[in-house]
Amino acid sequence: MSETEQFWRKHLDAIDASGLTTKVYAEQNQLKAIELYKWRNHFRRQAERSRKQQSGFMRVNLKSVQSRPAPLATSRPGIACTIILDDMRIELAKLPPANWLRSLCLTAQGDQ
Structure with a gap:
């Protein structure tokens, strides 16, 4: 100081x-x-x-969205994480960092 x-x-x-x-x-x-x-x-x-x-955590603010049924996700070998945003489906072999996931969500919502 x-x-x-x-x-x-x-x-x-x-x-x-x-x-x-x-x-x-x-x-x-x-x-x-x-x-x-x-x-x-x-x-x-x-x-x-x-x-x-x-902190190992990051604050994420969620907006209220119109409810709709979630598509059924089938577990596939080698897929650790499936992200579904509107009509986009992303399958990842490992969990992404929290800040990357937050950026993805903000970009998909058009807030960035």
Whole structure:
């Protein structure tokens, strides 16, 4: 952590410990409240990135779609995964990485 980050982290920790609002704390310590908000968001985003990198899971948001009967999938030798999106059928010999599968779903939905 850089000296600048340590400086702002110390103030943000002090705000949390004091029970004061960010605005009042800023006034009492001759700081700009907007800078405190900026650094709080910086540390939040940093923690979120770190959490995502450590997790073996990826968030996937599903949209509600019109229900229709799923086609029957027959198990074939050497096929570990079958993906059916609309009229497209993809058969894979092994499970794909989660981020690849997410990209495929987003692309198929036209959200990317």
